[in-house]
Amino acid sequence: MKCVEIISIFAENKPGKLEKITEVLAKEGINILGFSIASMGDFGVIKFLVDDPERAYQSFRERGFTVAKLPALGVELEDRPGGLHERVKLISNKGINIESALVYVAETRKKAYFVFEVEDIQKAWTLLKDENLNFLDTSDLKRA
Amino acid sequence: MENRYFNPKVELLNKEELKDLQLKRLKAVLNKVYRRVPHYRKKFEEAGVKPRNLKTLEDIKAFPFTTKEDLFVDYPFGLLAEPLEKIVRLHTSSGTTGKPKALFFSKRDIWAQAELIARALVMTGASSRDILQNSMTYGLFTGALVMHYGAELLGMLVIPAGPGNTERQIELMQTFGTTCLHMTPSYALYVASVIQSKGLSPKRDLQLKRVYLGAEPYSEETRQKIEEMLGVDVFNCYGLSEMGGPGVGFECPAKNGLHIWEDAFLVEIVNPETGEWVKEGEVGELVLTSLNRTAMPLIRYRTRDLTRFITEPCPCGRTHVKIARILGRTDDMFIIKGVNIFPQQIEAVLMSIKGVAQNYQIILEGYDEMTVRVEIDREFFDGRLERLLALKNEITEKLRQAIMVRPKVELVEPGTLPVSEGKAKRVIDKRTL
Numbered sequence: 295m296k297c298v299e300i301i302s303i304f305a306e307n308k309p310g311k312l313e314k315i316t317e318v319l320a321k322e323g324i325n326i327l328g329f330s331i332a333s334m335g336d337f338g339v340i341k342f343l344v345d346d347p348e349r350a351y352q353s354f355r356e357r358g359f360t361v362a363k364l365p366a367l368g369v370e371l372e373d374r375p376g377g378l379h380e381r382v383k384l385i386s387n388k389g390i391n392i393e394s395a396l397v398y399v400a401e402t403r404k405k406a407y408f409v410f411e412v413e414d415i416q417k418a419w420t421l422l423k424d425e426n427l428n429f430l431d432t433s434d435l436k437r438a
Numbered sequence: 439m440e441n442r443y444f445n446p447k448v449e450l451l452n453k454e455e456l457k458d459l460q461l462k463r464l465k466a467v468l469n470k471v472y473r474r475v476p477h478y479r480k481k482f483e484e485a486g487v488k489p490r491n492l493k494t495l496e497d498i499k500a501f502p503f504t505t506k507e508d509l510f511v512d513y514p515f516g517l518l519a520e521p522l523e524k525i526v527r528l529h530t531s532s533g534t535t536g537k538p539k540a541l542f543f544s545k546r547d548i549w550a551q552a553e554l555i556a557r558a559l560v561m562t563g564a565s566s567r568d569i570l571q572n573s574m575t576y577g578l579f580t581g582a583l584v585m586h587y588g589a590e591l592l593g594m595l596v597i598p599a600g601p602g603n604t605e606r607q608i609e610l611m612q613t614f615g616t617t618c619l620h621m622t623p624s625y626a627l628y629v630a631s632v633i634q635s636k637g638l639s640p641k642r643d644l645q646l647k648r649v650y651l652g653a654e655p656y657s658e659e660t661r662q663k664i665e666e667m668l669g670v671d672v673f674n675c676y677g678l679s680e681m682g683g684p685g686v687g688f689e690c691p692a693k694n695g696l697h698i699w700e701d702a703f704l705v706e707i708v709n710p711e712t713g714e715w716v717k718e719g720e721v722g723e724l725v726l727t728s729l730n731r732t733a734m735p736l737i738r739y740r741t742r743d744l745t746r747f748i749t750e751p752c753p754c755g756r757t758h759v760k761i762a763r764i765l766g767r768t769d770d771m772f773i774i775k776g777v778n779i780f781p782q783q784i785e786a787v788l789m790s791i792k793g794v795a796q797n798y799q800i801i802l803e804g805y806d807e808m809t810v811r812v813e814i815d816r817e818f819f820d821g822r823l824e825r826l827l828a829l830k831n832e833i834t835e836k837l838r839q840a841i842m843v844r845p846k847v848e849l850v851e852p853g854t855l856p857v858s859e860g861k862a863k864r865v866i867d868k869r870t871l
Contacts, residue, residue, distance in 0.1 A: 302821025304814065306850050332823050334830075336848045339823045360814065360851050362821035393822065411821075 295419045296429035297365045299347040303340045304360040322353045328398035345435045368409040368430025388421040444560040449756050463729035474519045477511050503738045514540040520733050530578040531679035541679045544733040551682040554699050555588020558688035562673045566593030573599045573621040580683025604632050615645040623656035627796040628857045630667035640669045650675045655764040659789030695748035695760035702730045710768045721746045742768040774808045779841050781864045787840045793818035793829045797855040803868040808845040813852045
């Protein structure tokens with residue numbers, strides 16, 4: 295299976311929280327490729343796609359953050375109107391529910407990926423793998 | 439269940455003999471305070487009672503209560519029933535404001551209380567072969583010193599560790615093979631979590647068997663959590679400085695209520711509002727009379743602790759009365775939207791929910807709004823917001839069912855709420871009424 299790993303961090307909604315989190319990645323020299331923030335009033339979950347997920351996970355853990363690592367699928371988007379719509383339509387036609395998502399722009403105005411988490415990644419992979427999609431893989435994230 | 443006794447003669451007295459002993463001692467103590475303590479004489483006279491009016495234990499109902507306020511009349515020595523030269527120790531107990539309560543011990547009182555502790559320790563299965571790490575605060579607080587003397591009387595090896603410096607606590611346990619701990623429940627949770635986070639396995643790396651927890655109320659769920667985390671038996675230990683410190687009430691291996699040594703205390707449970715005895719089994723305020731203290735006996739002392747009698751005979755064979763774990767303080771109780779709530783009710787719900795870590799905080803603010811802040815369990819988090827939402831809803835709903843009020847629930851990161859190494863501060867009341 296071609297997939298990537300998303301780092302999720304539980305964060306209370308208070309000033310300076312995102313700063314502290316991004317500081318960890320900055321200090322460790324880990325590059326953020328994409329991120330999303332989902333907030334539920336007093337708390338939220340911040341998600342990152344990074345070039346070294348294992349090290350990012352360990353760094354957050356060691357510093358006492360509440361962190362989890364979840365696999366996600368990434369499919370390439372075409373850079374034109376309707377590009378995202380097509381991909382999402384395909385995914386939903388397969389009956390796959392997107393639980394959370396972020397976008398990774400690999401090359402500005404040239405190459406982007408829609409990266410999404412699902413309930414059952416194995417099942418989603420089986421349904422999508424033969425659909426003529428370009429999937430993102432962990433090995434693609436390493437710095438060139 | 440193995441039954442051993444430190445003082446079987448007293449611990450196994452039949453109810454009749456125990457009542458006779460209590461009556462004899464009660465008469466003596468009433469006489470003593472009437473003759474020697476002007477404040478008690480005055481109180482008795484105001485209530486129109488004399489020690490000789492007491493013919494049965496039940497006649498105690500006619501005698502006036504002693505409250506915290508009485509301890510500050512003729513402060514600090516006014517309630518002494520012995521001359522100062524007979525007094526060997528002072529302990530104090532922090533009042534909410536101003537001066538601390540001053541409690542005095544004679545030499546005899548020190549060792550009488552130590553015997554109550556020794557009985558309790560044997561009751562839990564401990565012996566002179568055990569090693570007790572005493573992690574309560576040494577000093578003016580009775581918690582550590584009184585336990586210390588009791589454990590030494592039994593012949594245990596005592597490590598007077600005091601509280602705090604958790605790294606050192608764990609080192610002591612590892613180096614000396616500590617088998618018993620004495621600490622507050624909130625600190626025990628903290629120590630247990632540090633032991634876990636260091637990757638130590640209590641079963642493999644430590645020798646712990648028993649943990650004695652006291653000085654603050656805690657729930658059955660907290661007991662189970664600590665028992666699981668440390669692989670030990672946790673025994674609930676109740677005491678108050680006014681009655682000589684720890685060892686007033688202590689659990690036996692049945693772990694269903696605390697025995698109070700009735701040769702040392704006369705136990706009543708009253709309605710906190712009316713002062714009348716509650717019906718047997720009903721919750722009320724614990725009222726204690728010291729039957730065997732010489733320096734500063736207190737008559738019908740209002741403890742402000744809420745509990746109830748457990749009346750079924752105890753499988754451990756001891757005849758001494760049992761009370762339920764302390765359900766709260768008469769002054770911990772807060773009222774939200776007209777409902778009386780004890781922090782322990784909230785704790786019991788939280789500790790029963792998977793995904794909740796050890797610490798919580800109750801904040802009362804605005805116009806009768808209650809917010810419960812709950813630390814989530816680090817291992818519970820899997821990156822899914824939905825799961826957090828479900829947890830939040832589960833907590834809200836279970837609390838609503840338990841206390842009849844719907845609180846606002848906030849999930850916070852583990853380790854962010856204050857852990858007190860003494861009495862936990864769980865309720866913050868910011869209401870301005």
